[in-house]
Amino acid sequence: MSRTMRSFILILAITLVGFGWTAAGRAQSAADIAVKAAQKYSGTTLRVIWEAGLQAQDPLTFSGPEWKRLTGITLQVVETPFPEIFSKIVTAHLGGSRDFDVISYVPAWQADLVAAGALEPLDxxxxxxxxxxxxDDIHPTYRQWLNWKGKTYGIFDDGDVFVMYYRRDLFAEPANRAAFRAKYGQDLVPPRTWADWDKVCGFFTEKYKPTLYxxxxxxxxxxxxxxxEEAMRxxxxxxxxxxxxxxQINSPPAVRTLTEMVNANKSMPPGVEKWGFIEVFSAWMAGKVAMIVTWPPPGRWSEGYGNRVEQLKWLPETKVIGKVGYALPPGGHPELAAAFNLGVSVESANKEAAYLFIQWATSKETSLKRVMLPFALRDPYRLSHYASKEYRALWPHxxxxxxxxxxxxxxxxxxxAIPGAREYEEALDRATVAVYAGTPPKEALDKAATEWDQVTQRIGVDKxxxxxxxxxxKPNAYPH
Structure with missing residues (x-):
């Protein structure tokens, strides 16, 4: 063999070995890469701000201990009630404190947090x-939340969306189907419009109250x-x-929307104007309502999934196992209400370690385990979550x-999700609550619209x- 040929073979072998190493490296999962890179930070403590209550049970009892086992890094969870998270993040930043390394924040706040300089670019x-x-495995809709003005500030971590839950057995009951058709001339099916929602709700209330509404x-x-926001759009x-x-939140269609929402309360349980998540959910679990619209967790809890774990011992016993139906809310375009991104605080002294935790926690493998935790309130958001054979086998439906x-x-x-989003939200919330308390819809929305215009003027109309x-x-800003 000539020297030239031997040299060529040697170079080819080195190239192939190098390619093999590169391919192997690329074949590593995001989780594996994050764990290996983070091990050099063993002994470090990361402070993470997280919604208090069940949400915090994930980092407290699962992802925190597992991350420490894998990397030697400790997670210190700063539990914070949801209404205080935004202000706590901003206050800490403006004070220049290093209160947090990892920030769990609502994507709609991203514009304000970036404008304040509170979030570290992750690119x-x-x-x-x-x-x-x-x-790419994150659902395309939710991937829209990762960036602001061309930079990535957060990795999506919670697939919040409103779902309509309905009682299959009540809708399938022959007597109910016959009576509803006789009264309205249409089939008794999960309502696709709010007008049909009012018919179905009123029908069941009239027949079953006070045992069931x-x-x-x-x-x-x-x-x-x-x-x-959902109903208006x-x-x-x-x-x-x-x-x-x-x-435009005081336009005629907006006023009509809030008027319809007030009228819908008439067929709901007495005092519903003061009902929060717990009251609605408890009534549903007890079999006292035929339909609700809320976030994903009740869909699994009411089927009995995970109800025996320590964190969910407070749940009322479900009386609707096997009777739960799932559908999109009336209108067909549900609110992607809140959700969470994970980002890195610009003040953090451990930015890379904080990012690596985020990459690991939101990875395909780890995130599936987290969204399957029965108690932690993180909901499916990756395409692989929806297709997971393991998740799809957890209960019959x-x-x-x-x-x-x-x-x-x-x-x-x-x-x-624009600058001032939190202020816009709060003004609309005050208007809605005022209407439920008796303020005429037009009056309440005129006030809210004035408040919105003031926010816009302060931030700058052009901006x-x-x-x-x-x-x-964006494709999901308005119905399409």
Whole structure:
């Protein structure tokens, strides 16, 4: 063999070995890469701000201990009630404190948190550690939440979406089907419009009250704006005039929407105006309502999934196992209400370690385990979650549940996410609560619209116009 040939073979072998190592490296999962890279930070403590209650049980009892076992890094969880998370993040940042390393935040707040300078851009870490294509498994709708003005600030971590749960047995009862058709001339099926919702709700209430009422939706302050935003957009409302940026939440369709929401309360249980998540959920579990619209967790709890774990011992015993149906709420375009991103605090002294925890926690393998925790409130958001054979086998109707969540993500409506989003939300929430307390809808919405215009003027009309037009151009901003 000639020297030239031997040299060629040697070079080829080195190249192939090098290629093999590269391919193997690329074949590593995002979780494996994060764990290996994070081990050099063993002994470090990361402070993470997380919603208090069941949400925090994930980092406290699962992902925190597992991350420490794998890397030697300790998670210190700062439990914070949901209404205080935004202000706590901003206050810590403005004070220059290092209160947090990892920030669990609502994507709709991202514009404000970026404008305040509170979030570290993640692109350098993604380029260094994230395998190409790993984020493609996140549902396309939810991937819209990762970026702001061309930079990545958070990795999506919670597939919140409103779902309509209904009693299969009541809808299938022959006597109910015959009576409903006789009264309305149409089939008794899960309602696809709010007008049909009122018919079905009123029908069941009239027949079964006070033992059972036709429907319930939470109406107490703090989160009412989610249902108002959803219903308004399904009725054709646009939040702003895209040219003048004048608020449109007091337009005739908006006033009609809130009027319809007030009228719907008449067929709900007495006192529903003060009902929150717990009251609605408890009534559903007890078999005292035929339909509800809320977040994904009740869909699995009411089928008995995980109800025996320590964290869920407080749950009322479910009386509707095997009777739960899943559908999109009336209008067909549910609110993608809240959700969470995981980001890195700009003040963190451990930014890379914080990012690596996020990459591991949101990875395909780890996130599936987390969304299957019965108590932690993180909901499916990856395409692989919806298709998971393990998840789909958890209870008989789990496949229908997951298919509904996926459909909701595809057709769902993004929360308003422009600078000032939290202030806009709070103003609309106050208006909705006021209407439930007796204020005329037009009066309440006129006040809220004035408050919206004041926020817009303070931030800057031109700035808000640009931000709103960019947000409104997203496929899930308005029904399509």
């Amino acid at each position: 350098p870490f993604l380029d260094k550690y994230m395998p190409r294509g790993s984020l 036709g429907c319930a939706i939470q109406r107490t302050e703090g989160q009412d704006y989610f249902w108002t 399904n009725n054709g409302v646009r939040f702003f005039d895209p040219q003048t940026m004048k608020a 789990a496949p229908e549940y997951l298919d509904t969540l996926k459909s909701g993500a595809e057709r769902g409506l993004l929360d308003l 808000q116009r640009q931000a709103y037009q960019e947000w409104a151009s």
